[in-house]
Amino acid sequence: MLSDILRGIVQPVATELYPFERREPPARLRGKLVWDPSSCIGCGLCEKDCPAEALRLIVIDKKAKRFAMRYHIDRCTFCAQCVQSCRQGCLQMDPAAWELAALDPGSFVIYYGEPENVHTALADQSADHPSPG
Numbered sequence: 755m756l757s758d759i760l761r762g763i764v765q766p767v768a769t770e771l772y773p774f775e776r777r778e779p780p781a782r783l784r785g786k787l788v789w790d791p792s793s794c795i796g797c798g799l800c801e802k803d804c805p806a807e808a809l810r811l812i813v814i815d816k817k818a819k820r821f822a823m824r825y826h827i828d829r830c831t832f833c834a835q836c837v838q839s840c841r842q843g844c845l846q847m848d849p850a851a852w853e854l855a856a857l858d859p860g861s862f863v864i865y866y867g868e869p870e871n872v873h874t875a876l877a878d879q880s881a882d883h884p885s886p887g
Contacts, residue, residue: 779849784832786851788824789866790844796821800836800845805819809836812867812875822867827854 770777779785786810796816801809808829814820837845856862865872 779850779852783849783852784834784842784847785849786827786847786854787825787830787866788846788851790846791821791823791867792841793844794819794821795842797841799839799841800848803835803839805833805835806831812871812878814871814874820868820871821875821876822865822871824875825864825866826862827864828859829871839859 783829794811796811796813796819798813801811806826806829808831810824810827812822812824814822832847834847837847855864865875867875
């Protein structure tokens with residue numbers, strides 16, 4: 755055991771000084787899901803193929819291409835099945851957004867889309883589930 759202690763004193767430190775020194779993430783890292791609503795047609799394959807039920811495509815007006823998407827980061831398994839099943843290529847896994855820890859549980863639910871579409875989706879959701887009282 756004494757030899758291990760002496761070797762630890764002489765050798766340089768093997769650990770990284772994270773978060774002060776950061777490495778570039780790998781290019782194929784599966785980070786947070788990003789949705790581009792401009793190319794979405796509202797087919798819903800991403801929602802149907804998600805094994806963790808982390809996605810919900812909210813169709814406001816399909817003819818006018820008004821959609822919003824609710825994404826539960828805490829449910830997501832980062833399998834990228836939704837990215838592969840999207841025929842329009844509007845879903846991507848962002849390799850730069852991988853530090854997803856938070857203290858607030860509400861920060862694990864993200865709404866994507868145009869602000870007025872997200873507002874409409876949230877209003878519809880609160881009408882479906884009125885607060886007790």
